[in-house]
Amino acid sequence: MAKKSSIVQPKRDAKPRKLSERDSRTLSKLVGLADDVTKKALGGKEPKLDIPTRTKSNTIWNRKRGILEMGDGVAERELFNLNQAKQFMQTMLHASTIKDLIEADKTSSLRGVFYKAKHTVAGTKENTFDDQAESDPILEDLEVTLGSLREELHVFAENRGAMVGNITLVDKGDEIDCRRMGSGGYALPSIVEPDIIQFKKCEAKFVLHVEKGTVWNRFNEDRFWEKNNCILTHGAGQPPRGCRRLLQRLSHELKLPIICLLDCDPWGHYIYSVIKQGSISLAFESSRLAIPDAKFLGIRAKDYDECELSDAVKIDLSDNDIKRAKEIAAYPWFEGHKQWQREIEHMLKNGFKMEVEALITKDISYVTEEYVPERLKDKDWLE
């Protein structure tokens, strides 16, 4: 536990740097946490932490705000408890790493933080961490305990997704004109907080978010964003936090509607649900990630008839799909929502799912030139 002291004692060789407002705030929370532990220890009291509980039972559906929230349940994490001592030590180790990261103005991957803390405790055969699966939840504990986003703790996950469209942004001082990003686009970073990314000039009237890079390519190649004055994003499947956070900032700060084009299957519905209301495992971050106004443009269960699609688009629902569809229909935020109940029922009645890419059976650019523009014009979407 030798490293623990580094939390409260400033490093002798640390170069002082001017911290951003965000970093100062996070650092003072970290120091507060450490001070509290030290104070208890020096006062002869048991060092312990109150860790908010990240479970389904402590997740609340806030109907008014339209997002999932974490309840106020907390669990104590005590040093003098055989079952909790290791986790207590792990929490302190990660807190120390994060302090170092903030002071050095560097960021690290989840895996990097794991490696940083992984070692054999001196004089024992006990490892601080055995694998990353032990490490990631401890970081989430710190997020909720400090009330800081992972991004504010200088930790990132794999970055995925890309963007083009009628917006200029500034990323670490570099001006990125998303109107001139060719066929590749601007790769979305993992940390998109306002001190890193600023929006500079935006004519776009909305954001079209699509599920996959392959679909995004079609829209970019047809210059959909130019013809329809919008921003075009994808998250390479389930969008990672960086992508969700950027969409939320575009929604909140620039007041742009976020329009989602996803597959007509339980996975597409789930992606939409996470973008809109947040997820149970990250409920504590919904207010910084969820976009309650996000809209689901398609693919819709009615499209097989309405767009006169051929049988080629049908993919039979598996037993697991049917089970997932019913689970999603029972989510509190879908439960009271007549339109969504009808949508899921319709898909189940169809007995098949449909992918965005299936619209190519009509014509290669049917999706960009007819389907999406017409739905947008009619405001024909699910909320």
Place this chain on the structure above:
Amino acid sequence: MAKKSSIVQPKRDAKPRKLSERDSRTLSKLVGLADDVTKKALGGKEPKLDIPTRTKSNTIWNRKRGILEMGDGVAERELFNLNQAKQFMQTMLHASTIKDLIEADKTSSLRGVFYKAKHTVAGTKENTFDDQAESDPILEDLEVTLGSLREELHVFAENRGAMVGNITLVDKGDEIDCRRMGSGGYALPSIVEPDIIQFKKCEAKFVLHVEKGTVWNRFNEDRFWEKNNCILTHGAGQPPRGCRRLLQRLSHELKLPIICLLDCDPWGHYIYSVIKQGSISLAFESSRLAIPDAKFLGIRAKDYDECELSDAVKIDLSDNDIKRAKEIAAYPWFEGHKQWQREIEHMLKNGFKMEVEALITKDISYVTEEYVPERLKDKDWLE
């Protein structure tokens, strides 16, 4: 088979457009293929195709060129053969789709091509394709039969990977200054052929290619490419074709050394092998994808001792790792290579693998500020 005719008869409503030299070449090969089939049919002969064989036994290790190549084995695909008639029809269907794509100057994903051709044959219950796993190999058949890259057939896979560094390129007419791409970078497109991507201005002296986006973030955050005058790329794991092709163009056209920083494990060695020599399944494309001069900078088996790493970096080799390592050591292009034989032996003797991210145990920026610069200076790499 009604669609077959569309290969040789021009569409009445097709808008003529000026084809690029590349597209004209591909189209004339396609028309040649179709003409041959028609000629045989009209001459009362059996329509058939010669499809080069994409198997291990038809893969040749060209020691002199340092790449894997496809041999000259071919298999006939006949229309009047019960076992081959369906594949013959599938080949014609995809050829027809590709002709449409080229004429429309559009590209499609592999999945899009599958959907485009998927339908029930009129008057029967037979589907042209049942799933994408049937469709992708037919496209590869066409690639080898026509001698055209998939990219030249206007077909792409999922795009992955990003780039920053001392280079300006032009992507579909947009100038991309990779020196000013912030923390996110330029997202690598799937098709990077010279008519889409041109290199404009490049001061960089080499390319550092890393395996993962998380490692790339560390190098970009530390502005490694600026301090070391290079280009920095990643391929989000096994680099997709777009990334490999771009690296090859940087190597061949700009004469930049491609230096790889990958994990010290069989997966890292395999990624290097594919970048350098090509893969068996894509042997027919090696001359346009493989980079025989690529170098493997690390992580090396000797690094545990040489860099005085802690035990935290060790990840035990699994039985499968050991099996894979021996398979890779027996590849003809590693077999006669003393340095690589020693490297793999050393890793097996260590009994553990090491990831690039493990270097964080030394210091957060050890990898960017010491490890890589020192190895570069000493030219300490495997070829």
